[in-house]
Amino acid sequence: MSDERRAHLDPEMLQAMLDGVLTQKQVRRAEAHLAACAECSRNAAALQAVFASLAALRDEPLVIDLSPAVLARLRPHRLRRRLGGWLVAAQVAGAALMLGATWQWLAGILTPLGVPGLSALLAMGARVLDDYVNQMWNSVSSPVALGLESLSSLSISLPTPAIPLAQGVALVLAAAVLWFVGNGVLLRSRPAGQGYGDHA
Ligand SMILES: [Zn+2]
Incomplete structure (x- = not known):
């Protein structure tokens, strides 16, 4: 029985031989077949x-x-996007701080216009609650309630830090600048990340 009478070497076998992954015995047999x-x-x-x-x-x-x-184009874009997230968070925090700082000042402007400020709303709520408690109390024990009439004089007054007009304007302007600069950075980063062909 000679090697040339064996079946032809299939492509997988030939490739395995060229890749050098056959055993010595398989290589000897394949070489013998190829020779014949x-x-x-x-x-x-x-x-x-x-x-x-x-x-x-x-x-x-x-x-x-x-x-x-x-x-080089992907990295700054990703960095800018991550920066953008922090920027939005910083903007929200900054805006909340600015709003808190200027609330009294804004309320001073809004109240004459008929818009109730925070302290006015709280006072209104406290008055309603106070009336309700008084009514309940009176219905339960009116005689005792007469002696506790001072309960109705309870009122909540918030500390009102006086913010000068100039300082209030400056705070609102600072908030606006922070907001617009932040949005400008965010909006500019988007087209730059998408346009790959504008940089030859
Ligand atoms: Zn063959």
Whole structure:
């Protein structure tokens, strides 16, 4: 029984042989077959040629390596997006602080216009609650309630820090500038991240 009478070497076997992953015994058998079989020798040679050209292609350097340029454009964008998240948080916190700081001043402007301020709303709520408690109390024990008439004089007065007009205007302006600058940065970062062709 000679090797050339065995079945032809299939492409997988030839590839495994070229890859050097066959056992010594398999290699000896395959080589013996190739020595005696012109067809398998041709196939092996063709496969080897393909492998060689692939290897040559792999070693060829890229004409233009785009990866540094792509990474350079991606990194600042990602950083800017992360910065944007912090910026929004800072804006919200800043706006809340500004609103808190200027609330009394704003209430001073809004109250004459008929818009109740925070302290007015709280006082109104306290008055309603006070009346309700008094009514309940009176209905339960009116005689005793007469002696506790001072309960109805309870009123809540919030501490009102006096903010000069100039300082209030400055605070509102600062909030507006913070808001617009933040939005400007956010809006500018978006088209820059999408337009890949504007940078030759
Ligand atoms: Zn063969």
